[in-house]
Amino acid sequence: MTDGPAVDDAFRVKHWEQLRAEMNQSLARVVELERYALLSTGAIWTALAATTGSDWDPVIKWLPLVLNTFFALRALGFVMRMRELARHLVAAERHFGLPPEVASEERSTARRLTFITALVFWPLLLATTFVLPFFYVEQEAPADNENNPSLTLQSGSERLSTSLTAERAIDAGR
Numbered sequence: 001m002t003d004g005p006a007v008d009d010a011f012r013v014k015h016w017e018q019l020r021a022e023m024n025q026s027l028a029r030v031v032e033l034e035r036y037a038l039l040s041t042g043a044i045w046t047a048l049a050a051t052t053g054s055d056w057d058p059v060i061k062w063l064p065l066v067l068n069t070f071f072a073l074r075a076l077g078f079v080m081r082m083r084e085l086a087r088h089l090v091a092a093e094r095h096f097g098l099p100p101e102v103a104s105e106e107r108s109t110a111r112r113l114t115f116i117t118a119l120v121f122w123p124l125l126l127a128t129t130f131v132l133p134f135f136y137v138e139q140e141a142p143a144d145n146e147n148n149p150s151l152t153l154q155s156g157s158e159r160l161s162t163s164l165t166a167e168r169a170i171d172a173g174r
Contacts, residue, residue: 009096012092012095012096013096015092016089016092016093016096019085019088019089019092020089022085023082023085023086023089026078026081026082026085027082029078030075030078030079030082030118033071033074033075033078034071034075034121036071037067037068037071037072037125038125040064040067040068041064041067041068041125041129044060044063044064044067045064045132048060048061048136061132061133061136062133064129064132065126065129065130065133068122068125068126068129069126071122072122072125072126075118075122076118076122079115079118082115083115
């Protein structure tokens with residue numbers, strides 16, 4: 001009968017270690033989601049800004065908002081799970097009477113900072129990816145027209161020779 005409390009405490013210690021590992025893993029996953037959201041948004045907007053006159057569907061400019069909404073919902077799920085884990089960890093640490101330097105209660109300010117970061121990062125990213133498409137104007141590709149030298153893409157020396165040729169033609173016409 002004396003093995004009961006010792007076995008129970010051993011089980012609780014294992015459970016506490018598992019909860020702590022899951023908390024760290026959830027925090028790492030939220031950071032990964034933030035990274036993926038920024039990288040995917042940047043990649044899509046870079047591709048849109050780098051191409052001119054493409055035949056992409058205009059809906060593509062809204063893709064970052066859709067992706068970031070899914071990323072944010074997933075991060076919200078992790079944050080809610082982390083809050084639940086934090087409550088269980090605090091209860092387990094109080095039961096064991098852990099000293100403050102070991103207990104996660106001391107790190108609650110760091111956890112709060114993580115929650116605040118999550119509550120600021122995602123709405124800001126979603127608002128930005130919602131507003132940016134309204135300012136994106138698709139650029140037309142320059143027309144390749146040999147009759148009108150002002151519409152062709154030319155290097156500096158070609159432009160100079162074209163303008164000199166045009167001036168000579170004007171002078172010859174006078």
